[in-house]
Amino acid sequence: MTSATSQSLAVEDFNQRGAAAAPARKFYGETLLELARQDPRIVCLTADLTLSTETDLFRDALPGRFHQVGIAEANMIGLAGGMARSGEIPFVHSFCVFATRRCYDQIAMQVAYPNLPVKIVGVIPGLTTMLGVSHQAIDDVALMRALPNMTAIEPSGPAAVPAAVRAALAHDGPVYLRLKRADGTEAGIVAEEGALPLGRMRVLRTPGEGLLLACGMMVEASLAAAEILAAEGLTVGVADVPTLKPLDPAIAEIATGLRAVVTAENHSIIGGLGSAVAELLMEAGVRTGFRRVGVRDVFAEGGTTPYLFARYGLTAEAIAQAYRDARGGG
Amino acid sequence: MLDDGRGDRQPARRVRDPAELAGIALRLRRKVIDLVAPTGQGYVQQGLGAADLFAVLYFAELRLDPADQDWVSRDRLLLSTAHNTAIFYATLAERGLVPTDAIADYCKDGSAFEVNASERVGTVIEATCGSLGQGLSVGIGMALAARRRQDGARVYVVLGDGELQEGQVWEAALLAGSLGLDNLCLLIDDNRMQVEGHVDAVVKLEPIAGKFASFGWAQEAVDGHDIPALLAALDRARTTPGRPSCLVVRTLPGKGVPALEGILAHNLKLPDDVAAMARKALAMESHP
Numbered sequence: 001m002t003s004a005t006s007q008s009l010a011v012e013d014f015n016q017r018g019a020a021a022a023p024a025r026k027f028y029g030e031t032l033l034e035l036a037r038q039d040p041r042i043v044c045l046t047a048d049l050t051l052s053t054e055t056d057l058f059r060d061a062l063p064g065r066f067h068q069v070g071i072a073e074a075n076m077i078g079l080a081g082g083m084a085r086s087g088e089i090p091f092v093h094s095f096c097v098f099a100t101r102r103c104y105d106q107i108a109m110q111v112a113y114p115n116l117p118v119k120i121v122g123v124i125p126g127l128t129t130m131l132g133v134s135h136q137a138i139d140d141v142a143l144m145r146a147l148p149n150m151t152a153i154e155p156s157g158p159a160a161v162p163a164a165v166r167a168a169l170a171h172d173g174p175v176y177l178r179l180k181r182a183d184g185t186e187a188g189i190v191a192e193e194g195a196l197p198l199g200r201m202r203v204l205r206t207p208g209e210g211l212l213l214a215c216g217m218m219v220e221a222s223l224a225a226a227e228i229l230a231a232e233g234l235t236v237g238v239a240d241v242p243t244l245k246p247l248d249p250a251i252a253e254i255a256t257g258l259r260a261v262v263t264a265e266n267h268s269i270i271g272g273l274g275s276a277v278a279e280l281l282m283e284a285g286v287r288t289g290f291r292r293v294g295v296r297d298v299f300a301e302g303g304t305t306p307y308l309f310a311r312y313g314l315t316a317e318a319i320a321q322a323y324r325d326a327r328g329g330g
Numbered sequence: 331m332l333d334d335g336r337g338d339r340q341p342a343r344r345v346r347d348p349a350e351l352a353g354i355a356l357r358l359r360r361k362v363i364d365l366v367a368p369t370g371q372g373y374v375q376q377g378l379g380a381a382d383l384f385a386v387l388y389f390a391e392l393r394l395d396p397a398d399q400d401w402v403s404r405d406r407l408l409l410s411t412a413h414n415t416a417i418f419y420a421t422l423a424e425r426g427l428v429p430t431d432a433i434a435d436y437c438k439d440g441s442a443f444e445v446n447a448s449e450r451v452g453t454v455i456e457a458t459c460g461s462l463g464q465g466l467s468v469g470i471g472m473a474l475a476a477r478r479r480q481d482g483a484r485v486y487v488v489l490g491d492g493e494l495q496e497g498q499v500w501e502a503a504l505l506a507g508s509l510g511l512d513n514l515c516l517l518i519d520d521n522r523m524q525v526e527g528h529v530d531a532v533v534k535l536e537p538i539a540g541k542f543a544s545f546g547w548a549q550e551a552v553d554g555h556d557i558p559a560l561l562a563a564l565d566r567a568r569t570t571p572g573r574p575s576c577l578v579v580r581t582l583p584g585k586g587v588p589a590l591e592g593i594l595a596h597n598l599k600l601p602d603d604v605a606a607m608a609r610k611a612l613a614m615e616s617h618p
Binding site (some may be wrong): 065081082085086110 | 334381408457458459460464466469470473474478479505
């Protein structure tokens with residue numbers, strides 16, 4: 001029998017059913033701590049979600065630069081603004097939805113307008129939680145994209161997190177970092193080598209007649225969709241778009257002449273990657289078939305991630321079908 | 331001379347003489363009228379009401395260096411009620427922190443001296459507030475950074491009393507009390523006035539000092555027109571260890587212009603004849 005202590009029975013995350021294992025690697029927390037040891041300007045703020053945001057590593061190693069502010073995200077953002085104005089580089093942490101929508105005006109006025117080096121780090125993107133609609137961030141990218149000066153990054157998975165954190169720090173300005181943690185269900189993840197250049201897509205599979213553009217967890221689904229389509233004789237490329245703002249202008253070039261482009265994101269189809277790509281392609285005069293895969297302007301509910309992704313159309317098959325629709329017959 | 335860890339650097343003369351401070355406040359009141367008159371309406375009542383407080387803060391209390399405004403160990407003042415700019419800009423100009431001729435463009439298109447103070451003016455606007463309820467949070471961040479630097483810098487935040495209706499203020503107040511942030515001083519400009527009139531007619535606030543006491547703050551109520559009392563209260567705040575301090579500064583809207591005193595107008599019409607009357611009253615007011 002498991003001994004009943006607060007350590008042995010405390011759940012670190014709420015993404016899956018049952019006694020979730022702790023992640024084998026805390027890619028985010030390890031990287032932040034490594035960077036903070038090198039850069040004394042980095043300070044860490046959390047709003048009662050230290051374990052869930054992997055900032056326990058920072059708390060234990062650098063307690064003098066760790067600030068537990070309680071369940072008060074708006075206040076946390078204000079603090080971060082004041083610290084950044086004092087020469088520090090604050091990393092603030094919460095679930096994606098509370099790190100953005102809960103404190104939007106504070107981010108606009110105390111972070112984005114003054115263009116301060118505050119790094120807003122959210123975990124639990126999109127529909128990846130059983131905690132329900134209150135905890136699901138389906139509009140966070142839209143909100144952050146709408147703010148002048150803001151950069152928005154969503155790495156493709158836990159292995160891509162370290163490079164994303166380094167890129168966020170290296171950028172001298174506000175950044176929203178949208179992270180899906182490793183949650184113990186993955187095995188054998190190794191951090192990706194190499195940098196994450198901001199504002200650049202990463203072509204994972206060279207386009208044939210079409211292209212799938214994806215971010216975050218939908219990158220893996222898009223690669224699977226490309227396989228499905230390849231089996232049908234349709235050759236489509238896949239690109240990971242980790243920087244949602246600024247969007248890579250080269251997307252317009254690579255899309256030119258393609259039969260169809262499909263975007264895929266664990267986010268509303270409004271305001272995120274799909275919207276950004278559509279805006280870019282229209283203004284660049286690129287004529288191509290086009291579909292967006294994402295949460296289709298509805299609120300969801302709590303559930304396991306595979307259930308929710310199937311229910312709300314965030315699957316490889318949904319992406320493949322969107323591509324078939326986008327390219328049309330013949 | 332204050333021994334607050336910042337060595338011998340004393341960027342500007344501290345005015346501690348109440349009569350001299352009263353004279354400065356009178357000049358500030360005149361400037362409030364001069365700044366608002368061209369627009370014909372503005373934040374006159376709050377400006378006249380807070381003139382003594384601003385004179386004491388900027389001429390007696392804050393350690394600032396007009397010649398080096400980015401001095402890292404300076405004291406910070408955040409005007410969370412960022413619309414109260416007539417008195418704010420008048421004070422900054424009088425203190426030599428912004429050019430006097432530049433504030434003459436107050437509220438003109440293209441001027442950095444907007445109705446709501448923004449950092450377009452420069453470092454001396456320590457944060458762009460305007461959206462009410464945010465200044466105390468930013469101040470806490472600065473106070474924590476100063477605590478880490480251990481350079482003795484203090485942070486002063488001016489909030490309006492009506493602004494206390496914003497929930498974020500209480501998130502911040504709770505945290506500052508919990509942290510025992512004794513390099514933080516909150517000044518509540520208790521003028522009883524908000525857009526829709528008397529604060530009690532909108533949402534009652536009393537007991538303000540008692541609320542902060544229960545949040546772990548040192549607190550006291552001060553007559554905002556009693557300059558020796560303001561000086562003494564700020565001295566106590568500066569020397570109270572282990573707790574942030576909150577001064578509930580009772581101010582009278584329109585103070586110094588008898589015909590305007592007590593008129594609750596968030597935004598006051600200031601046609602030429604009223605401005606002339608105000609100038610006359612302020613010119614006649616005697617002081618040493």
